[in-house]
Amino acid sequence: MKIFLPDSEGLKTAYQLSGKTVPESVLPADPTRIVYSAAHVTADPFSASAPSGRAAIDWEATLAFRRHLDGLGLGIAEAMDTAQRGMGLDWPNALELIKRTREDLPHARVVNGCGTDHLDPADARTLDDVIHAYLEQVEAIQRVGARIILMASRALVRVAKSPEDYKKVYARVLDACDEPVVLHWLGSAFDPALRGYWGAADFTDALEIALDVIEQNKSKVDGIKISLLDKEKEILMRRRLPAGVKMYTGDDFNYPELIAGDDQGYSHALLGIFDPIAPLAASAVSRLGEGDKAGFHALLDPTVPLARLIFQAPTQYYKTGVVFLAWLNGFQKHFIMLNGAQSMRALPYFTGIFRHADACGLLRDPDLAVARMRSLLTLYGAD
Numbered sequence: 001m002k003i004f005l006p007d008s009e010g011l012k013t014a015y016q017l018s019g020k021t022v023p024e025s026v027l028p029a030d031p032t033r034i035v036y037s038a039a040h041v042t043a044d045p046f047s048a049s050a051p052s053g054r055a056a057i058d059w060e061a062t063l064a065f066r067r068h069l070d071g072l073g074l075g076i077a078e079a080m081d082t083a084q085r086g087m088g089l090d091w092p093n094a095l096e097l098i099k100r101t102r103e104d105l106p107h108a109r110v111v112n113g114c115g116t117d118h119l120d121p122a123d124a125r126t127l128d129d130v131i132h133a134y135l136e137q138v139e140a141i142q143r144v145g146a147r148i149i150l151m152a153s154r155a156l157v158r159v160a161k162s163p164e165d166y167k168k169v170y171a172r173v174l175d176a177c178d179e180p181v182v183l184h185w186l187g188s189a190f191d192p193a194l195r196g197y198w199g200a201a202d203f204t205d206a207l208e209i210a211l212d213v214i215e216q217n218k219s220k221v222d223g224i225k226i227s228l229l230d231k232e233k234e235i236l237m238r239r240r241l242p243a244g245v246k247m248y249t250g251d252d253f254n255y256p257e258l259i260a261g262d263d264q265g266y267s268h269a270l271l272g273i274f275d276p277i278a279p280l281a282a283s284a285v286s287r288l289g290e291g292d293k294a295g296f297h298a299l300l301d302p303t304v305p306l307a308r309l310i311f312q313a314p315t316q317y318y319k320t321g322v323v324f325l326a327w328l329n330g331f332q333k334h335f336i337m338l339n340g341a342q343s344m345r346a347l348p349y350f351t352g353i354f355r356h357a358d359a360c361g362l363l364r365d366p367d368l369a370v371a372r373m374r375s376l377l378t379l380y381g382a383d
Helices: 059-071 091-104 127-143 154-159 163-175 203-216 231-238 255-260 278-289 293-310 315-328 338-343 347-359 366-379
Strands: 002-006 012-016 035-038 075-078 110-114 147-150 181-186 221-227 246-249 268-271
Touching: 002 347, 002 366, 035 278, 059 075, 059 091, 075 091, 091 110, 091 127, 110 127, 110 181, 127 147, 127 154, 127 163, 147 163, 154 163, 163 203, 181 203, 203 221, 203 231, 221 231, 231 246, 231 255, 246 255, 246 268, 255 268, 255 278, 255 293, 268 278, 278 293, 293 315, 293 347, 315 338, 315 347, 315 366, 347 366
Parallel strands: 035 075, 035 268, 075 110, 110 147, 147 181, 181 221, 221 246
Antiparallel strands: 002 012
């Protein structure tokens, strides 16, 4: 099967599909690595709400995708930035999403984003404002019996004057958590409003502050996910974590190497890229658990070019690529996103994803994917 795809200059050439399709396998219940896929949401295109307005969600399609992830044995990171948290998904809808996933998949491994996004950073005046915002979400999530991943706070960046302010806020919030949580260090590539998190512009200084926060509250910390897109920084921090505190890689550029690890340790996974490449993630980590490190790399390494394209700068728009692949693969009937985010990438981005996904065997139904790719090309006047 072939399709004519335009390049960046609009020149169309024939692309022959590989014919590969990844067979799905299920990650064991006790995998060698804990694996969370940060999951996207499906917008409701028939809502009267404008795409740039309050989130309108297709709940059935959104939950069906979570059943797909759970069926592969993957954990789910719910209501995170992959779900457009803070970029279309507001706190009331995030809480509804957390509740619905909890009800629909009560036995699944799920961690849920808890932040301060209902507090406009411009309205934050004091540390207590930030603490109260965090505690409101902590209480709401714990009320439904769900686990927490403590997200970084834009409001905290605005009001904090020193590293001690970060330590004070985290101590108060973690003290209110019933179970150990996963901390989230999201780099400015993913969210420019978080530049200087932990009260330091330099990574070396920020690292010391983050480690202090963990050490002072380690009974309340299951692990930390860092999304800095720098494997050396992650490895450095991983080697200095207190015993029993896990590193969850959020590095969508270097994940195979970080998950495989070295003779001094390894990272678990909490990744946005594990939404579109979920079948390969499950298969690869299963191989790793069987002692087949070469097989793990053979499956996962070829997905890195796809991931680097999806997460290319400006990185915060990677959700567009994630949802595009969900549409190509039939997990939703349309390519409409919250906040109109389907418009945030250029056509060569989509044609590149199509090629890479095909090469990795990630087009579940090539006939459907080609038909939908052609419809997108028509929309752009390029068919």
